[in-house]
Amino acid sequence: MDYDSHTLLDLKTMCKERGLRVSGNKAEVVIRLMEDDEAKSPQPVSIPTQQNMQFGQQQMYGGQPQQIFITNNTTSVVQITGFLIILYGLFRIFVSMLFSESDEGGESFIALVIGTSFVFGGILSVQGYRLGLYFTLVTLVISGMFSLAYIDEYWSPLSVGHVGDDSVGFSLFCSGLCMLIVAMPLLTADPSNFKTGTPNYLKAIVDMADFVSPVPLVWSEQKDAVEAKVVINCTTCKSPLKVPVGYKGNVKCPSCGEKFEVK
Known part of the structure; x- marks a missing residue:
């Protein structure tokens, strides 16, 4: 749909009918409607390319050659780490x-x-959000501090339950080992395997808290700045795509896969 031919009032009416926010100028409202169209349209099927394949090996089965590809699926490592975090949190x-x-x-x-x-951080990690691993690391630091504070108590839900001359070292070792396990996906996985930002349900919770809060939350102050984007056209296939306002650098077209520079 050609949204540019409509007036701002018409565009805001469309947003209201779809249950979207109606605030902002015409460019912001157009982007919001385009994002809603993309969310409702069928997603294109991703075709494996040579870049995401580790290697291919020719084998013969019944005289017919077949190509076998082994892919590097680091996303599963992040999800496994998330499940371990959830189990530890439940414990x-x-x-x-x-x-x-x-x-x-x-x-x-x-x-x-x-x-x-821990459970919350694990859920975010299973969903592929980098924020989940960061949140878990912060929780581990806080948990480790409480473990050291209650190290002299043999039975405490905040300590490792180990009393002795090496109790402090044992507590530091446990905390460090857990932090290393959680940080491994951040150190080894391809950054493109992570989801950026926060999930929509978390944004909805924060927006609800902002609505009932007597003072504005930080999220609400930065929300409009995060959503500010402009529409540009791919230099190869001319497909429209959105980039943050003021962004300069390389972008990849989701339609044709071509990379080009935004100046």
Whole structure:
């Protein structure tokens, strides 16, 4: 649909009918409608290319040559790490519940929050978001600090449950090992395998919190800046694509796969 031929009032009416935000100038409203069209249109099938194949090997089966390709699927490594984080978070929640009846200092509640944070970070990681691994690393740092603070208590949901001369070293070793496992996908995986930004449901939660909050949240102040994009045309196939305002550098056309520079 040629949105440029419509007035701003017509475009905002379309946004309202689709349940989209109606604020912004004409360019922003057009981009919002185009993004909604893309979300509702069928996604093109991705065809494997030589760049994402490690190697091919010729083999003969019944006299007919067949090409066998082995691909480097680092996304599965991120998802496996996310599942491990979720399992660890559920374990921490279970331990916090065991101590909930005899806890008098609020340690079980803190352990419950930490366990829930691990589960949340694991869910984001399973979905492929880089934010999930970062969130888990921060949670590990906080958990490690509590583990050192309660190191003298043999049975505590916040400590490793190891008392002795090497208890501090053991706690640091456990925290460091967990952080290394979580950081491995960040260090080894291709950055293109990660999803950037945050999932829509998290944005909806923050927007709802911003609606009921008496003071504006940081998210709401930066939201319009994040969504500000301009439409350019591919130099090869002339397909429209969106880039952030002021962006300069190389982009890849999702239609033809051609890379070109935005100046």
